[in-house]
Amino acid sequence: MNRKLAWRWIQYLTILVVAVAVGWTIWQGWRDLQKQDVDWRALRWTWLAPAFALTIMGTIPGWLFWHSVLSRFGWPLSLRDSFRAFYLSQLGKYVPGKVMVLAIRASIASKVLRDTPNEQPPLFQPWMIVSAAAVVETLMFIAVGSGMGVVCGATLLTDQGWVLGLGAVLGAGILFLMLPPVLRFWIVRLPLIKTPTEREWLASRWTWGLFVGGSLSFVLGWTLMGGGLLSLTLMLPENSTSITDLPRTVAGVSLSTVIGFVSFVPGGLGVREIVLFPILRPKFSAVLLLILLQRFIVLLAECFASALAVVLGWLARR
Numbered sequence: 001m002n003r004k005l006a007w008r009w010i011q012y013l014t015i016l017v018v019a020v021a022v023g024w025t026i027w028q029g030w031r032d033l034q035k036q037d038v039d040w041r042a043l044r045w046t047w048l049a050p051a052f053a054l055t056i057m058g059t060i061p062g063w064l065f066w067h068s069v070l071s072r073f074g075w076p077l078s079l080r081d082s083f084r085a086f087y088l089s090q091l092g093k094y095v096p097g098k099v100m101v102l103a104i105r106a107s108i109a110s111k112v113l114r115d116t117p118n119e120q121p122p123l124f125q126p127w128m129i130v131s132a133a134a135v136v137e138t139l140m141f142i143a144v145g146s147g148m149g150v151v152c153g154a155t156l157l158t159d160q161g162w163v164l165g166l167g168a169v170l171g172a173g174i175l176f177l178m179l180p181p182v183l184r185f186w187i188v189r190l191p192l193i194k195t196p197t198e199r200e201w202l203a204s205r206w207t208w209g210l211f212v213g214g215s216l217s218f219v220l221g222w223t224l225m226g227g228g229l230l231s232l233t234l235m236l237p238e239n240s241t242s243i244t245d246l247p248r249t250v251a252g253v254s255l256s257t258v259i260g261f262v263s264f265v266p267g268g269l270g271v272r273e274i275v276l277f278p279i280l281r282p283k284f285s286a287v288l289l290l291i292l293l294q295r296f297i298v299l300l301a302e303c304f305a306s307a308l309a310v311v312l313g314w315l316a317r318r
Contacts, residue, residue: 042237048297051231055301058225061217063087066137068213073205075113075129084313085109085130087305093268106130136206137214139174142261144218145254146171152226153251153279160278167255170262175215180206225257226250232293233284245283252279253294 067082077085085108092100106127113126146167157164176182184203229249233241256275260268273291280287 044235044237047231047234048293051228051293051297052301052304054224054228054231055297056305058221058223058228059087059090059301059305061221062137062141065140065214065217066133069133069136069210070109070130072207072210073129073133073202075109075126077109077112080312080316081109081112084309085112087302087309090302091306102131102134105134132202136178139178140214140218142258143171143174143178144215145222145258147175148219148222149251149255149258152247153255156248156251157279163255163259163275163279166259170258178211180208180211222250222254225253228297229253229290229294232290232297235293236284236286236289241284248279248283252276255279 063083063086066086067077067079070077070082085105088108089101089105092104109130110126113130150164150167150171153160153164153167177186183206187202187206223246226246226249229252230241230243230246233245233249253276256272256279257268259275260272263271265271273295276291276294277287280290284290
């Protein structure tokens with residue numbers, strides 16, 4: 001069996017395992033929902049639609065930021081190809097974990113870039129540029145998410161000091177490392193960068209415009225995802241939800257996602273829920289139901305985007 005065929009079977013097996021893991025998670029969530037003492041007929045199911053839409057929209061700034069960083073680093077992808085690479089890689093965080101996200105994204109994007117003519121070939125290989133752009137996007141995702149959670153939850157989560165403290169450390173630390181002068185200092189000292197020309201070129205790619213634009217895009221993304229959770233609270237007839245509760249849901253979504261991410265647990269399963277429960281409990285009823293629905297909506301949004309990415313790839317081949 002040649003290397004190309006073996007890699008293809010590995011990809012198929014990974015997709016199968018991911019699909020089974022996601023399906024099992026949805027099934028377990030549904031069984032837990034059935035155990036809740038909830039009047040299902042009183043739930044306002046129509047609020048699932050805006051929750052689903054806002055959750056998907058909340059991921060778009062991250063995709064577009066990675067697309068922009070990749071272009072700035074000298075290997076531009078089409079929006080269709082960057083969409084495929086970004087969203088197909090998201091399911092990799094469930095099986096086996098975070099590293100698979102980087103591997104899938106680098107594999108898809110690098111293959112496209114190798115087959116794409118470039119008038120001015122950059123100094124680095126496609127896989128290195130794709131990986132570097134993904135790392136930058138991930139660090140901004142964590143930093144802005146932590147900062148948003150701390151700002152929105154500063155006056156609401158006074159009894160959750162460890163959550164606010166961890167968020168503040170992550171947000172301030174990573175944002176400092178991502179400041180253009182600081183990043184230029186440490187990125188050129190990476191062992192993979194060997195010549196002064198490579199160091200100078202790479203250091204000049206990360207500008208204040210890209211830093212500020214990425215920060216603002218993730219602020220929008222986290223706000224939209226918080227709005228998705230706020231929409232879910234409107235499903236429960238006994239909840240008196242208003243727009244003033246948006247800071248709490250933004251803090252809950254951002255801090256639980258970031259802490260789940262840095263825990264290195266695949267998909268943050270269990271960790272997100274542990275963080276989110278005490279944040280929502282003081283305000284909303286049936287919190288466990290909300291958490292399960294929020295996990296279900298996130299999975300559904302990622303599966304929908306991944307399915308769309310597969311269709312786009314199929315159309316491109318035809």
